[in-house]
Amino acid sequence: MAASSLSLSWASTTISNKLNVPHLNEAHQPTSLSTTNTLNCIRGATIFEESHHNRRALLLGFGALTATLFPSTSVLAQEKPKNYEAFVDLEDGYSYYYPADWREFEFLAHDSAFKDRYMQLHNVRVRFIPTDKKDIHDLGSMEQVITDLVTKVYSSPNQEATIMNIEERSEDGKNYCTVEFRMVSRNFAVDSFATIAIANGRYYTMIVVANDRRWKKYRNQLKVIADSFKVMDI
Incomplete structure (x- = not known):
């Protein structure tokens, strides 16, 4: 797909409307959790900090055991790239690789997140929301779905978004779509990969972000993360 600059005022149908859930903007995190009836992935602060943190510690601490007990898990069935670690969430049904020197952190409304210890803008985050769709193609044209995702979810009003690929x-048996895009505002620019998938009655989105000035150097490293994202039946 040729690169195209997209006005943020364009597009009449959002991905949120397709899924019957309220709009969430990555740059402006929600301050109220009143919509948790439709966003089951967004936990209350106390629950998130306690149960989520404890479960993540178990997931990371028993990675080797998981690899032994569940060798058929998609990400573990492959040879792990050098200098990457595998994150496998058997409870929520997804997995991916992340750079071995990255560290886990909490990002509001996301189920898992890792970031570079030195360049904190470099990070990967995964979230999911309920859906009655069975496959990403049930959402409609992938070009329209991705356009809505980039311009209506990941972009803020003061940013200009450009889809690169x-x-x-x-x-x-699972379908995935990955988009590479750039967001430019007056003071800074960021580049990202976003990968979407549907399974288990959930619409999963992964985003991998980096500062635009470092994108050329780190793009291939970050593409490994985006391409490694898998969903599994739970």
Whole structure:
């Protein structure tokens, strides 16, 4: 797909409307959790900090045991790239690789997140919301779905978004779509990969972000993360 600059005022139908959930902007995190009836992935602060943190510690601490007990898990069935670690969430049904020197952190409304210890803008985050769709193609045209995702979810009003490329893949009966895009505002610019998938009655989104000035150097490293994202039946 050729690169195209997208006005933020364009597009009449949002991805949130397709999924019957309220709009969430990545740059402006929600201050109220009143919509948790439709956003089951957004936990209360206390619950998130306690149960989520404890479960993540178990997931990370028993990674080797998980690899032994569940060798068929998609990300573990592959040879792990050098200098990457595998994150596998068997409870929520997804997995991915992240750079071995990155550290876990909490990001509001996201189920998991890791960031570079030195360049904290470099990070990966995964979230999911309920959906009655069975596959990403049930959402409609991938070009429209991705356009809505980039311009209505990941962009803030003061940013201009440019979609650089869209790729689709199918693996183990699951379909994925990954978009590369840039967001530019007056003072800074960031580049990202976002990968979407649907499974288990959930619409999963992963975003991998980096500062625009460092994108060329780290793009291939970050693409490994985006391409490694898998969903599994739970």
